[in-house]
Amino acid sequence: MKNTIVGIENEYSVKVINKLNGLLANYQIHYQNLRGLHWNIKGKNFFELHVKFEEYYGDSQLKIDEIAERILTLGGTPLHTFTDYLEVSKIAVGKNVSNDVEAVNLVVAGYSQLLDLEREILNLSGDADDEGTNSMVSDFISEQEKTLWMLNSWLG
DSSP, X not given: OOBOTTSOBHHHHHHHHHHHHHXXXXXXXXXXXXXXXXXXXXXXXXXXXXXXXXXXXXXXXXXXXXXXXXXXXXXXXXXXXXXXXXXXXOSOOOXXXXXXXXXXXXXXHHHHHHHHHHHHHHHHHHHTTOXXXXXXXXXXXXXXXXXXXXXXXXXX
């Protein structure tokens, strides 16, 4: 069986690339939701959430780049159009959300969806002996689990 330049069997690589592109699409929608929340949040929690959403979208932007570069490393082409993102993503688009509780619930739903996808990728990349993807996704999971705990604590 033929291998990629990093020594992963092509059959597994194609499957991992497809899942990573799904993660990329979902991250792009999650990122855009966070930007919109940062811009549009109102109310007594404005100062706290405005800063927090900026922190989250900055982190998401870095992860988007890591995912795209991992796809390229595995020999794939990252999705790069909003049409593709909207077709592939399972994360709901949050339009004109300005209420604090509604905003945090949207972020929780986004992170939960990302975690589901990341766990699928972790299983698949483990089967492919793809330590690079495993390591990246494992780091994402541990950060997002803590973030979800904090957001759910905020919600009470």
